[in-house]
Amino acid sequence: MKNKTKAVLGACVFMVASTTVYAQAEKDLPPGWPRPGAALLVENDRGAAYNVVYPKDQPTPFHRHRYFFAGLDLNTATIKVTQLDGKFDLHPVVKNHMWYLPKGLTHREMSTTEPGRHTVVIDIKEKSVPEAKNTTDYPTNKYATYQSKVVDNDRVIIWDTAWSPGAEPITSFDSRDMFIAFAEGGDITIATPGQPAKTQHYDTGQAIFLPGGQARTISSANDTIHAMLVEVK
Amino acid sequence: MMYGKKLAIAVALIALAGSSVAGVAQPANKLPHAWPRPGSMLLIDNDRGTAFNVVYKVGVPSPMHRHLYDFVGLDLNTAAIEVKDLKGKTGIGTVIKNDMWFLLKGEPHQEMSVVEPGRHTVVIDIKAKRVPEATNTSSFPANKYARFQRKVADNDEIVIWNCAWAPGQEVLTSFNTRDMFLAFAEGGDLSIATPGQAPKVQHYEAGQAIFLPAGQVRSIRSAKGAVHAMLVEVK
Numbered sequence: 001m002k003n004k005t006k007a008v009l010g011a012c013v014f015m016v017a018s019t020t021v022y023a024q025a026e027k028d029l030p031p032g033w034p035r036p037g038a039a040l041l042v043e044n045d046r047g048a049a050y051n052v053v054y055p056k057d058q059p060t061p062f063h064r065h066r067y068f069f070a071g072l073d074l075n076t077a078t079i080k081v082t083q084l085d086g087k088f089d090l091h092p093v094v095k096n097h098m099w100y101l102p103k104g105l106t107h108r109e110m111s112t113t114e115p116g117r118h119t120v121v122i123d124i125k126e127k128s129v130p131e132a133k134n135t136t137d138y139p140t141n142k143y144a145t146y147q148s149k150v151v152d153n154d155r156v157i158i159w160d161t162a163w164s165p166g167a168e169p170i171t172s173f174d175s176r177d178m179f180i181a182f183a184e185g186g187d188i189t190i191a192t193p194g195q196p197a198k199t200q201h202y203d204t205g206q207a208i209f210l211p212g213g214q215a216r217t218i219s220s221a222n223d224t225i226h227a228m229l230v231e232v233k
Numbered sequence: 234m235m236y237g238k239k240l241a242i243a244v245a246l247i248a249l250a251g252s253s254v255a256g257v258a259q260p261a262n263k264l265p266h267a268w269p270r271p272g273s274m275l276l277i278d279n280d281r282g283t284a285f286n287v288v289y290k291v292g293v294p295s296p297m298h299r300h301l302y303d304f305v306g307l308d309l310n311t312a313a314i315e316v317k318d319l320k321g322k323t324g325i326g327t328v329i330k331n332d333m334w335f336l337l338k339g340e341p342h343q344e345m346s347v348v349e350p351g352r353h354t355v356v357i358d359i360k361a362k363r364v365p366e367a368t369n370t371s372s373f374p375a376n377k378y379a380r381f382q383r384k385v386a387d388n389d390e391i392v393i394w395n396c397a398w399a400p401g402q403e404v405l406t407s408f409n410t411r412d413m414f415l416a417f418a419e420g421g422d423l424s425i426a427t428p429g430q431a432p433k434v435q436h437y438e439a440g441q442a443i444f445l446p447a448g449q450v451r452s453i454r455s456a457k458g459a460v461h462a463m464l465v466e467v468k
Contacts, residue, residue, distance in 0.1 A: 076397070076418070076419040076459050076461050077459050078399035078400060078401070078459045079399075080401075090399045090400075090401045090402045091380075091381070091399060091402075092381045092397035092398060092399040092402075092459045092460075092461065093459075094331060094381070094395075094397055094418075094419075094461050095330060095331055095419075095461075096311075096329060096330055096331050112399070112400070112401060113399070113400060113457075113458055113459050145326075145327075146326070146327040146329075160329075162311070162327040162329060163327065164313035164314075164325050164326065164327040164347070164348070165313060165325075165347065165348060166313070166315075166325045166347060167313075167325045167326070167327070183311070184311045184330075222348070223348055224311050224312055224313045224327055224348055226311045226327070226329055226330075
């Protein structure tokens with residue numbers, strides 16, 4: 001009986017010690033990015049966007065995500081996710097999938113098939129800005145004829161958007177700061193009433209930031225452009 | 234959720250084409266079916282459906298046609314398509330790689346890709362025959378095909394699932410209650426096993442399709458490559 005108690009006590013001490021070690025280890029882990037394979041695209045007080053590749057058989061360091069983050073998968077791939085305790089799982093990721101994940105996730109990732117995973121991720125910073133009031137005659141936050149809501153929570157709205165050349169452009173008042181990450185690139189034209197339109201080429205995997213509180217017309221100049229548009233609240 | 238919205242866009246495109254057909258009903262009735270036609274390749278044909286791989290070359294309009302069957306589709310690339318109705322009214326829409334959708338028969342229209350690359354799809358005409366769902370007498374769950382499995386559409390004709398398999402994943406075994414088509418968005422080596430028989434491993438390319446009959450227990454897994462597919466249960 002005494003031995004049993006001792007064993008249980010020992011197990012408890014071990015568990016507490018292990019938990020403490022894990023907790024400390026989690027706290028000390030680096031953020032998800034920057035790291036080798038992650039290229040910074042945009043950073044400001046609303047967020048930081050990275051283009052991230054996961055080469056096959058090259059595990060990332062163990063890391064802890066410091067921010068809530070949005071993501072866009074640029075290809076279909078297989079990813080192995082390993083927890084701190086060594087448990088792992090394999091997941092397919094699918095091209096054009098858009099998603100939102102909470103901060104605090106702690107793990108290591110590795111592509112297990114070719115091509116390795118390729119994503120654009122956007123860390124959402126803590127700063128919150130009230131939505132700008134639409135004082136124009138334009139509708140609010142209508143960016144494209146192809147526009148579909150993927151996520152809406154207290155931090156972001158993620159829209160799946162696409163523009164085709166020749167499609168009727170929509171002018172709208174953009175009430176929030178936003179990031180656009182390109183799933184399919186091309187020449188995109190952004191016009192603000194009263195100013196000359198600006199056309200710029202963006203490749204797949206790039207990202208831009210557009211401030212809120214402006215009327216804009218977004219259109220494609222010559223390609224089918226597909227993007228994840230993230231309104232930051 | 235991500236894929237459901239694309240149905241609405243496809244419907245809007247077809248609705249545009251069908252919006253002015255009433256006044257010219259007779260010519261519409263005489264129009265040919267959408268496929269076969271140049272650019273469409275037959276993949277499978279049986280009493281539950283017909284699958285085609287279809288390319289829409291830039292600047293080459295399809296014949297004006299009328300769909301004789303309700304049909305499902307999988308877009309293999311991101312493209313821009315001009316849809317024209319019988320009165321010549323046009324609209325330009327965007328189609329997105331990996332979009333899966335269901336559309337109704339009957340709306341006459343003509344389509345043409347307007348930018349490179351031209352649209353590329355797998356489409357499956359759903360035949361009128363209905364078959365009662367097979368009773369699951371096994372101890373396995375019904376119709377659990379993959380760990381990545383999301384419902385895209387569910388109506389009185391079909392259920393569309395967005396499925397993906399990664400090699401090395403824990404395998405699911407399930408009883409498949411309905412006949413089904415698989416159309417591949419991303420190919421690879423797919424292993425299909427039936428209890429008591431040796432698994433069959435076959436390579437499929439993106440844009441291919443297969444048919445699997447109902448009433449069987451199966452384990453589907455990837456032997457090589459991240460395999461992504463539209464799985465269509467036919468009711």
